[in-house]
Amino acid sequence: MSGQRTKQRKISATDLDTLAGVPDEAKPTAFWLWLNADPLGRVLADPRVLARRMKTGEPLDLVAGRVEGHLYMLMDAGWLTTFDHFGDEWILLWHPLKVDMRDVHITSPEPPENLGRLPAGYPVAVGGGRVGARERAREEVRAEGAARAAAWDAVQADRVPAPERPERPWALDAPPMFCDKHMPGGAGQKKCGPCGDARRIRDEWMLTRVYEEKLTDYHEAKQETEGVWDDEPF
Incomplete structure (x- = not known):
């Protein structure tokens, strides 16, 4: 993803507002992704690779486990999602920083056109072997949800559904x-x-x-x- 490191990136107040629903524990990883993903907000979703690039001086397994936990939190908060590209899992930030795109060459893969934002609390997994299964699960859940919504609207259009209790974030415990x-x-x-x-x-x-x-x-x-x-x- 050549060109991205030569472009200055600034985090604005509007950017910081997007972190409102992100647990404080995961915010350092969110900032790192802002500054190190490509200008379109894409980076390979491998916790060990990300941990090695962070160069914290801590044991790799410890940092990778912490990063993996943070990615769970960021996806749970709806701040990023992942997509599959020929068996590799990629991160996509929903709110990448604004960057001057002139003379920037992007080599990261394009996400699928039907990639939708997942609701907060959607069960997710990071890295290794489950990408295809998760994509099929997402498609099935979306299809089932659309069918249920249509049936509900047809039978009880005047009834307001009860709110669902959100899943408790790990960081609170x-x-x-x-x-x-x-x-x-x-x-x-x-x-x-x-x-x-x-x-x-x-x-x-x-x-x-x-x-x-x-x-x-x-x-x-x-x-x-x-x-x-x-x-x-x-």
Whole structure:
């Protein structure tokens, strides 16, 4: 995606408004994506590749797990989505920064024309092997939703549907980011050992949640492939 690094990018107040629904935990990754995705807001959705590019000095697995958790949050908040291109999963930011596009050469793939914005709380997965299944699931959910909406409008057009309770974001249940003394804003430029301990505990908690979600998906898929057997003879 040559040309994108030579173009100055500025984050405006309008841009910051788009982060209103994003958990604070995921905002550093959102800022990084703003400044490092291509000018159209596209970048390969591989948490390990992204973690390696961030160069935080921390263990790669730790950073990759944290980035993966942040991507879940950003998709859950409707700030970005993903799409498949010949087996590779790509991130698409819904609100990329404004960039002077003159002399910029874009090499990232075009997202599908029917790519729609997912509602907040839509179940998502990041990276590896599930892209095609998720795309089929999205299409099926959209088709089923359209059919239900049409039937509902035809039978009970005058009835207002009950609001759905939103899914609780992980960040609200996570351990605090900083020590009690420096909550909620942190220690700033000063180094604080208790703050570092709190962050490591929070990172481990987030990694555990991501792992639990992956295990849940694994066991659900395993149940579907194995089927249910009973004791009745053939």
